[in-house]
Amino acid sequence: MRCHFFRCAIPSLSVVWYFAIPSVVAQQTTSESLELRGRVINRVTGEAIGGALVQVFAPGQKVQFTAADGTFDFSDLPPGSYLPSVRKPGFFNDLELQRPAGAQPLASGDSEEIILKLTPEAIIYGEVKDENAAPLEGVAVRAQQWQVQNGEKQLVPVGNAITDDEGNFRLADLRPGRYYLSFHSTNNQGWSNTYQSTSKKHGQEGYATQFYPGVSDLESASVIEIRAGAQVHIPQSLSRQQLFEVAGVVRGGDPESGFHLMLINATGDAGQKSVRINPKTGQFRISGVPEGAYLLRATADQRPLLRRTSSGLLSIADENRPTLTAALMLHVHSDLSGLVVVLGSAISIPVQVRDEVSENRGTNNPHQVWLQMASKEFPLASVAITVPPAPGGRGVPNRFEGLSPGVYAVNGSPNGPWYIASMHCGSVDLLRDELTVPPGGVQPIEITLRDDGAQLTVKVVKNGQPAVAGVVLFSPDHPRRSRFLGSAASVSVGSLAPGRYYVIAVTSAENVEFHNPAAMERYLPHATEVTLGPRGNITASAEVQEREAEEQ
Amino acid sequence: MTALLFTLTLLLPALGQGNSQPQAGGVYRIRGVVVDAVTNVPVARAQVSISLNNEQTNTVARDDGRFVFEGLAAGKYALSATAPGYLYEAYNQHGGFSVAIVTGKGQDTEHLLFRLHPQAVIYGRVTDEHGEAVRGAQVALFACDLTRGNHAIFSRAQTQTNDLGEYRFAHLPPDKYYLAVQARPWYAQSQLSSERHNAGVVGSSARSVFLPGSGEDLDPALDVVYPVTFYPGVTDQSSSTEVVLTAGEKEEANITMQAVPAAHLRLTVPPGDAGTSFGVGASQRVFGAFSFGLDVVLGQVSPGEYEVAGLPPGELTLVVTTNKANEWTSRSIEVDSRSEGTINASELPATAKVSGRIFLAGASAEARGGSVSLVSTTATTLPGTTTQLHEDWTFSFPDIQAGTYRIQVYVHPGVYYVQKIVAKEAKTSGREITIAGGNDVDLTITLGQGEGQVTGVVQSDGKPAAGVMVLLVPKSGQEMEADSRLDESDSDGTFSLGEILPGDYVLLAIKDGWDLEWAKPGVLKPYLSAGQNLLIGANQSIKVTVSAQGKTVTLETKAR
Incomplete structure (x- = not known):
């Protein structure tokens, strides 16, 4: 079969899956051409959908918009097998929802009508008001959802909107699921939503980030569960709370070049309303800070990079001098003063990469590893580097810089034919465990790369027949080596570290939390265990497991 | 004073922030009432703010519109206010200028009338030819306003339509507005008309998309685009309907998009080396004030011949970027996609090498380095061209297209301005040069150092006058436009004009002069004789008292 690709935003993996579905060939024997007709309906209401684009991949007539009654009719198609697809704004098709499309009849020469179903989007809309029922403008409303990305369960933003001058917001294009809503008041048009009733008191009030239905943390937030096609109305009233001031001094900076300060909360939003800095003395005062846990990060360039001009600030590049950083974790529940932030005191962790080249030195590739330290407390404050830096990459150090104490997951991905044979920080095996960084810092991260990786081919089967599913490779001894290999009937991957693995085939494998051994246990009884040797080449088959209903 | 409306940001760089004076601890008050500028009725619960040295204090006015800030030290406070349904406005705001409130002995700061203007709103729905919502359409709002002494159309705001195709622009002052929309039909699939295009594609710019497979099977009905569309649904900018809004007016402006077949262009390039890659970006300029970025598809037809597809019909700017051995060069080409079939990149106007040297007037021992920029005044889609000064104060740009450029020089540390330009193979006019062809251009740029400053008081009938335009x-x-300086006198009549290039000037104070098109030749003629002549030297600070003159009713303004 000839493959046709289209340019719209369909993930390539799904395209592979789509075309790998075993075709049921509908042969029309009585005539030279066949007719394909059917109707597009709303999966939830059963109503006809007009103006949807139906597409079949054949020479000649290929696309049609459905009529008002949802019907389409392709006549004069050459005999063959067809898999019509359908799209329309406001709806998801099966591909977009990662539903197996196998249930659809593919094509037919007879007069039977094909029913194509579209799942309507869900919408969350509402108004944000203050305690006096006046509209609040410029509030960032965010819909978030637990998703598994790259083997880790994360709270992922799936929709964003800003309230307008009447306080209205709309979040569309939502798939059925469970959502958290957060409300973050931004400085709109330079107007800060903080109030100081008289200048006698220093007490400030303002709006902190809140979760639906009006709580300050995710743990006490309510989940909004929406079904396909739902239109959920959320009227939200925000109340002011006391804001605090964080003050202190930054030491170690160059008075001429100054420094930057940033206070971010666990959701990655800026935690302050205004920052005041005296670059000469290093004194700073951050006001309008709601109660909570923050990461205070100071950065300073070591030479005057900026000059004030009538047209704004002009930056003069000077990449050779590293930036000085400091990072501090703060728990704010009252005014904080007297903080001392020492630039250059942020933790840096050198990285050493060693390669063990096997005897066949055929590969001439320079070894490079992309490394990421993902903070558990401040997921959006992750740092990534490439070690060693690319030739010509100036001023890029062989180390992580600007880190604060905390717990991190270290992810590594080497280029070319290399695999990570080992990755340690002191006695911590980073392929297995998370890294706790104490205030004093840790030893260098040592990475060993090898090029004698194994090749693995996985054939997916269901009841003895070839099938399509997502394939996950789980390493019980080094869980952080676990990978999602792709969604197809057959996948092949090279440069794998030798060792013991479980091959798991499962629908919606993209959502398997494969870095978490506890979450993987339930898949292991039906998984295929393989042991890969250096330069091994193994073909294994994996039986498709059905996933249980989405866990929370 | 200059309005301090947009100074608070979430992350302020440390530069230029002085010590803050605590606002508390004084004996002065700022007191007044906020009223609707149209009805003169008090505005209940308006948010009022004062700021001194970037430190802002906010309060909420009472139900009768009254507000007070107490315990203030003597100083110059910026005052601003807003309320739901009103503009965010500084006190007596005119453009970027407003009247600051000066507290101190003998100053009356307790009887302020803050006239807050109701906001105008433009809202509407963008629909397609079937009457269905166009989601995610980019809507650009333009206003025709007096900036720097000239009426000009400028880009005021941009937004995107929501799932219902709706957009909304609030907080608008009374003005003349224009709307433009750019969107892509949701079903469009840009495709190349050529048969063989999927082999040997060599590179891409950020906005180019390559078709991975064969496009010949796609239905031509999907090879469509929306042209940039103006309110209420026209594609010709000059037939666009203006929306005139008065204070507080809400106007619905719906726009209908009509899909048309996409235009295709052929681009031939000289056969390059193996290491050469290139990309094409496209944009469309609207009202000379804003460029919509366009999605394009680029594919190779044969060696040296490419096709650019997915373009809307009309006058477009293509930027062809070539990367040869890590050196990037960009060429901007104005094309009309309705008429042009093939563009030969090797026949484009030749580029010139522009080099030269900088002379610093006066003491320059401390100057360490800097940069030179050529800013195109015609092709604004060209990426900015900036080069660092060499140690011997020479500079060189390898490939500059023909056109007119403004020259900007930054030297640090210190304050310098372009005093004189001498050019070989280019015409000069003020701080602009015009390059005609492919001949190499040699520039000698003399920099002056030190800017002047004029401060003073505006008087009317012997008393300090607030809210007067000082020019x-x-x-x-x-x-x-470039060298004039403007301010509005504050509550004590004071004003301040900074960053003045040394030279001969005339200082004018004109009551209610805010709607004068003063940059137009002749408009200021009736006022110049009553102005004060000032010779301002480098680093000179001049203090003057200037008398306010009334606005002269000229024939031209009568005719309006």
């Missing part, structure tokens, strides 16, 4: 214009009438 300093070059006596020569040259470079009016």
Whole structure:
């Protein structure tokens, strides 16, 4: 079969899956051409959908918009097998929802009508008001959802909107699921939503980030569960709370070049309303800070990079001098003063990469590893580097810089034919465990790369027949080596570290939390265990497991 | 004073922030009432703010519109206010200027009337030819306003339509507005008309998309685009309907998009080396004030011949970027996609090498380095061209297209300005040069050092006058927009004009002069004789008292 690709935003993996579905060939024997007709309906209401684009991949007539009654009719198609697809704004098709499309009849020469179903989007809309029922403008409303990305369960933003001058917001294009809503008041048009009733008191009030239905943390937030096609109305009233001031001094900076300060909360939003800095003395005062846990990060360039001009600030590049950083974790529940932030005191962790080249030195590739330290407390404050830096990459150090104490997951991905044979920080095996960084810092991260990786081919089967599913490779001894290999009937991957693995085939494998051994246990009884040797080449088959209903 | 409306940001760089004076601890008050500028009725619960040295204090006015800030030290406070349904406005705001409130002995700061203007709103729905919502359409709002002494259309705001195709622009002052929309039909699939295009594609710019497979099977009905569309649904900018809004007016402006077949262009390039890659970006300029970025598809037809597809019909700017051995060069080409079939990149106007040297007037021992920029005044889609100064104060740009450029020089540390330009193979006019062809251009740029400053008091009938337009214009009438300085007198009549290039000027104070098109030749003529001539030297600070003159009713303004 000839493959046709289209340019719209369909993930390539799904395209592979789509075309790998075993075709049921509908042969029309009585005539030279066949007719394909059917109707597009709303999966939830059963109503006809007009103006949807139906597409079949054949020479000649290929696309049609459905009529008002949802019907389409392709006549004069050459005999063959067809898999019509359908799209329309406001709806998801099966591909977009990662539903197996196998249930659809593919094509037919007879007069039977094909029913194509579209799942309507869900919408969350509402108004944000203050305690006096006046509209609040410029509030960032965010819909978030637990998703598994790259083997880790994360709270992922799936929709964003800003309230307008009447306080209205709309979040569309939502798939059925469970959502958290957060409300973050931004400085709109330079107007800060903080109030100081008289200048006698220093007490400030303002709006902190809140979760639906009006709580300050995710743990006490309510989940909004929406079904396909739902239109959920959320009227939200925000109340002011006391804001605090964080003050202190930054030491170690160059008075001429100054420094930057940033206070971010666990959701990655800026935690302050205004920052005041005296670059000469290093004194700073951050006001309008709601109660909570923050990461205070100071950065300073070591030479005057900026000059004030009538047209704004002009930056003069000077990449050779590293930036000085400091990072501090703060728990704010009252005014904080007297903080001392020492630039250059942020933790840096050198990285050493060693390669063990096997005897066949055929590969001439320079070894490079992309490394990421993902903070558990401040997921959006992750740092990534490439070690060693690319030739010509100036001023890029062989180390992580600007880190604060905390717990991190270290992810590594080497280029070319290399695999990570080992990755340690002191006695911590980073392929297995998370890294706790104490205030004093840790030893260098040592990475060993090898090029004698194994090749693995996985054939997916269901009841003895070839099938399509997502394939996950789980390493019980080094869980952080676990990978999602792709969604197809057959996948092949090279440069794998030798060792013991479980091959798991499962629908919606993209959502398997494969870095978490506890979450993987339930898949292991039906998984295929393989042991890969250096330069091994193994073909294994994996039986498709059905996933249980989405866990929370 | 200059309005301090947009100074608070979430992350302020440390530069230029002085010590803050605590606002508390004084004996002065700022007191007043906020009223609707149209009805003169008090505005209940308006948010009022004062700021001194970037430190802002906010309060909420009472139900009768009254507000008070107490315990203030003597100083110059910026005052601003807003309320739901009103503009965010500084006190007596005119453009970027407003009247600051000066507290101190003998100053009456307790009887302020803050006239807050109701906001105008433009809202509407963008629909397609079937009457269905166009989601995610980019809507650009333009206003025709008086900026730097000239009426000009400028880009005021941009937004995107929501799932219902709706957009909304609030907080608008009364003005003349225009709307433009750019969107892509949701079903469009840009495709190349050529048969063989999927082999040997060599590179891409950020906005180019390559078709991975064969496009010949796609239905031509999907090879469509929406042209940039103006309110209420026209594609010709000059037939666009203006929306005139008065204070507080809400106007619905719906726009209908009509899909048309996409245009295709052929691009031939000289056969390059193996290491050469290139990409094409496209944009469309609207009202000379804003560029919509366009999605394009680029594919190779044969060696040296490419096709650019997915373009809307009309006058477009293509930027062809070539990367040869890590050196990037960009060429901007104005094309009409309705008529042009093939563009030969090797026949484009030749580029010139522009080099030269910088001379610093006066003491320059501390100057360490800097940069030179050529800013195109015609092709604004060209990426900015900036080069670092060499140690011997020479500079060189390898490939500059023909056109007119403004020259900007930054030297650090210190404050310098372009005093004189001498050019070989280029015409000069003020701080602009015009390059005609492919001949190499040699520039000698002399920099002056030190800017002047004029401060003072505006008087009317012997008393300090607030809210008067203070204007300093070059006596020569040259470079009016660039070199003039403007301010509004504060509550004690004071004003301050900074960053003045040394030279001969005339200082004018004109009551209610805010709607004068003063940069136009002749408009200021009736006022110049009553102005004060000032010769301002480098680093000179001049203090003056200037008398306010009334606005002269000229024939031209009568005719309006």
